[in-house]
Amino acid sequence: MKKIIASIVLASASTAALANPAGCGLGSTVIFPDANEWHEYVLAATTNGTSGNQTFGMTSGTLGCEAANGPLSSALMFMDENMDQLAADAAIGQGETLAALAEVMGVEPQDTPTFNRVIQSNFDALFSTEATSASAFEAMTAAMAQDKDLQKYLG
Amino acid sequence: MIARSLVAGVILFPPAIFADNTPLLSHEKLTSLAAHQQWAHLLHYRNHTFTGRYISQNDSPNFFLSPNGKSSLTNELEANLQAFMQTNLADNQSAQCRFPARYYWLKQQLPELNMQDQPCSEFQKWQQELNTDHLTLIFPASHINSPSSMYGHTLIRLDKKDPRSNKLLAHSVNFAANPDPNDNEIVFSWKGLTGGYPGVVSVLPYYAKTNEYSHMEYRDIWEYKLNLDNVETNQFVRHIWETKDTFFDYFFFDENCSYRLLALLDASSERIDVTDDFTFTALPVDTIRALQQRGLIGETEYRPSAASEMEHKSQQASKQVLSQARRLVEQTEPVTTTVPGLNQQDTLQALELAYAYARYLAVQKKQASPVLRQRTLEILSARAKYAEPTAFSPISKPNHRDDEGHLSQRLQAQAGTTFSDEHKHSNKDRLGFVDLNYRAAFHEVMDPPQGFVPGSQIQMANVTLRLWEGGKARLQQLQVVDILSLSEQTYFQRPIAWSVSGGLDRFIGSEAGLYGYLHTGFGKAWLTPVGRFYTLAQAHLMADNQFDKGAQLSVGPRLGWLWQGEQFQAQLEANWQRFSWLDKTERTTIKAKLGWRLATNTQIKLEASSQHFKLSDQMSEQYEVKLGLNWYY
Numbered sequence: 001m002k003k004i005i006a007s008i009v010l011a012s013a014s015t016a017a018l019a020n021p022a023g024c025g026l027g028s029t030v031i032f033p034d035a036n037e038w039h040e041y042v043l044a045a046t047t048n049g050t051s052g053n054q055t056f057g058m059t060s061g062t063l064g065c066e067a068a069n070g071p072l073s074s075a076l077m078f079m080d081e082n083m084d085q086l087a088a089d090a091a092i093g094q095g096e097t098l099a100a101l102a103e104v105m106g107v108e109p110q111d112t113p114t115f116n117r118v119i120q121s122n123f124d125a126l127f128s129t130e131a132t133s134a135s136a137f138e139a140m141t142a143a144m145a146q147d148k149d150l151q152k153y154l155g
Numbered sequence: 156m157i158a159r160s161l162v163a164g165v166i167l168f169p170p171a172i173f174a175d176n177t178p179l180l181s182h183e184k185l186t187s188l189a190a191h192q193q194w195a196h197l198l199h200y201r202n203h204t205f206t207g208r209y210i211s212q213n214d215s216p217n218f219f220l221s222p223n224g225k226s227s228l229t230n231e232l233e234a235n236l237q238a239f240m241q242t243n244l245a246d247n248q249s250a251q252c253r254f255p256a257r258y259y260w261l262k263q264q265l266p267e268l269n270m271q272d273q274p275c276s277e278f279q280k281w282q283q284e285l286n287t288d289h290l291t292l293i294f295p296a297s298h299i300n301s302p303s304s305m306y307g308h309t310l311i312r313l314d315k316k317d318p319r320s321n322k323l324l325a326h327s328v329n330f331a332a333n334p335d336p337n338d339n340e341i342v343f344s345w346k347g348l349t350g351g352y353p354g355v356v357s358v359l360p361y362y363a364k365t366n367e368y369s370h371m372e373y374r375d376i377w378e379y380k381l382n383l384d385n386v387e388t389n390q391f392v393r394h395i396w397e398t399k400d401t402f403f404d405y406f407f408f409d410e411n412c413s414y415r416l417l418a419l420l421d422a423s424s425e426r427i428d429v430t431d432d433f434t435f436t437a438l439p440v441d442t443i444r445a446l447q448q449r450g451l452i453g454e455t456e457y458r459p460s461a462a463s464e465m466e467h468k469s470q471q472a473s474k475q476v477l478s479q480a481r482r483l484v485e486q487t488e489p490v491t492t493t494v495p496g497l498n499q500q501d502t503l504q505a506l507e508l509a510y511a512y513a514r515y516l517a518v519q520k521k522q523a524s525p526v527l528r529q530r531t532l533e534i535l536s537a538r539a540k541y542a543e544p545t546a547f548s549p550i551s552k553p554n555h556r557d558d559e560g561h562l563s564q565r566l567q568a569q570a571g572t573t574f575s576d577e578h579k580h581s582n583k584d585r586l587g588f589v590d591l592n593y594r595a596a597f598h599e600v601m602d603p604p605q606g607f608v609p610g611s612q613i614q615m616a617n618v619t620l621r622l623w624e625g626g627k628a629r630l631q632q633l634q635v636v637d638i639l640s641l642s643e644q645t646y647f648q649r650p651i652a653w654s655v656s657g658g659l660d661r662f663i664g665s666e667a668g669l670y671g672y673l674h675t676g677f678g679k680a681w682l683t684p685v686g687r688f689y690t691l692a693q694a695h696l697m698a699d700n701q702f703d704k705g706a707q708l709s710v711g712p713r714l715g716w717l718w719q720g721e722q723f724q725a726q727l728e729a730n731w732q733r734f735s736w737l738d739k740t741e742r743t744t745i746k747a748k749l750g751w752r753l754a755t756n757t758q759i760k761l762e763a764s765s766q767h768f769k770l771s772d773q774m775s776e777q778y779e780v781k782l783g784l785n786w787y788y
């Protein structure tokens with residue numbers, strides 16, 4: 001079970017976490033991992049629990065990710081938890097999960113079509129069997145840096 | 156711990172609230188406020204189902220400031236007032252920060268005390284981040300091949316004001332058991348049912364739940380906006396904070412997720428008082444109905460599961476696209492951007508369906524492998540080469556939500572007659588009877604189908620009493636559990652149809668004795684324009700003195716046809732238990748049923764059945780016909 005709880009977007013930007021994004025396990029998610037042990041199903045049936053962690057929607061700090069604040073690391077956390085759905089949306093260039101990533105990145109509505117197109121056309125750089133959420137994140141920011149409309153969101 | 160030091164503080168100041176040795180509140184005022192329903196709701200006081208004691212359902216000492224807080228509303232009120240009156244406290248040290256909902260409510264009730272707000276930066280930050288404008292009740296609907304999911308689950312999403320704000324990024328309040336991951340499957344289920352695990356409230360991003368329900372469990376989700384105003388919504392959020400680091404014992408049937416959410420809503424507003432509707436069971440779908448009856452539910456949204464999406468897309472695709480989609484997943488040669496023989500639009504369809512199928516294999520069929528993973532990525536990569544939007548039209552809402560179906564309990568009254576084959580039997584040919592049937596839960600395939608997964612059935616505690624012509628009364632049948640899952644074969648999904656049933660039953664005829672039985676069957680089902688066909692291989696175990704050697708074990712085919720129309724429901728079924736052990740009697744049963752829906756909760760039902768017994772060259776046949784009315788409540 002992943003121990004990272006993605007945060008809510010914070011206004012203050014802090015890129016400190018990005019220097020060592022994997023410091024607290026952040027950024028290590030791979031795409032389409034083998035999962036599903038019996039207990040997830042039995043759990044869902046009788047207790048509706050999903051994991052042993054009690055969480056309370058707290059932003060960072062609680063699980064060893066003190067520096068994980070700001071839109072950029074929020075995006076990394078979001079990617080950590082949504083790699084599979086992101087890949088599916090990125091391939092089509094639209095979708096709710098991709099829209100959520102744009103929102104976490106602070107992309108304004110007028111730039112989201114561009115954001116979607118950039119993510120879709122860089123699919124192979126973001127998603128591969130070797131990719132992790134950290135490498136996907138780096139590939140995304142690199143692709144955004146190349147686009148004049150999206151550069152401004154990298155802070 | 157803040158709470159503990161506060162408790163110590165309260166013990167030093169005995170009952171009644173003093174300031175400069177003058178009581179702040181009269182004894183009368185204190186007791187009347189402690190008796191206020193809202194104070195009880197904030198503390199989760201309820202009459203205990205079995206002992207009748209009026210105590211809090213929260214089982215954590217740190218949910219209370221008074222040592223008697225679990226059992227004395229007055230003591231807890233005194234302790235809280237005492238603590239809330241303290242001033243000049245450091246940030247986050249006040250009891251106001253620990254129990255902001257109680258503080259808010261008491262401050263309103265007692266303006267004369269002039270309570271001073273103390274700094275609570277942690278709570279405020281949390282509240283600001285959640286940024287809740289309104290609440291949405293989330294109901295992951297049942298899934299056909301998982302009868303336990305038929306029971307359902309509910310959670311509450313905290314939505315932001317901006318309608319453009321992505322719902323996945325909102326947070327959701329979830330009440331669930333916090334299990335011990337070291338327990339095995341059986342201990343797990345047992346503790347889940349009996350309250351062996353502490354139930355805790357958690358606040359998770361909504362995407363964590365949609366990833367689980369939509370993409371792992373393949374359950375559709377219904378979302379119901381709750382009609383709470385801002386004041387109530389804010390109080391709900393404050394109250395959620397109060398449950399942090401506390402627990403309630405979790406019981407699968409009554410004090411479950413849905414029950415607790417209602418209790419949390421009760422605590423948020425004086426106008427809400429829903430929880431006491433539910434004493435012994437709290438079926439999630441019934442809790443939604445209870446909220447609906449009180450006008451607390453607004454518009455609804457549908458969020459299809461990955462499986463519903465896949466089926467919806469398959470229906471739009473041609474045969475050729477379907478077979479290419481499957482080939483893309485199952486072939487060994489690399490995936491290419493163009494698919495032979497398909498135009499661009501069909502290629503997009505094939506790639507998008509192939510992805511859905513690959514995930515279905517990995518997630519639902521447990522065929523995840525490095526090869527499939529590689530292939531899934533190749534399919535998406537090929538799809539990403541096309542800038543065109545998705546090749547499929549969006550899925551539309553189903554005609555009926557789960558909460559719009561018939562109610563969970565059923566009463567049935569039927570009158571009928573039995574008769575045996577006149578040529579072979581000399582005993583009484585015809586005998587009339589009246590049946591009274593009660594079913595505690597939930598749905599059978601012959602009930603009105605609106606709002607239920609087609610072809611799925613789960614019945615619990617289904618009891619029939621029969622009064623025979625002439626006055627003899629007896630227990631005719633007692634089904635403890637009866638599950639039938641007739642998920643149909645589709646182009647991509649190949650589910651197993653199955654059944655399990657156990658209890659007490661009789662054969663047709665007034666002289667037939669009661670026997671215990673356990674039936675199970677496995678097979679397949681197909682959905683066609685003229686109804687659902689199914690075939691199962693059945694194994695039956697029956698035990699009673701009426702059987703030679705006291706029992707019979709048999710196997711044989713069970714074939715059926717089912718029509719679940721909006722108005723009419725019909726079923727034909729034949730079961731031939733061809734091979735038997737212990738008792739050698741060969742049994743064949745044929746049933747025909749017809750249902751006519753009069754209203755959401757009323758149905759007329761006509762049933763005819765025949766049983767044929769054969770033992771070496773001896774044969775007998777029995778028939779039964781009955782007509783009656785079903786009432787769901």
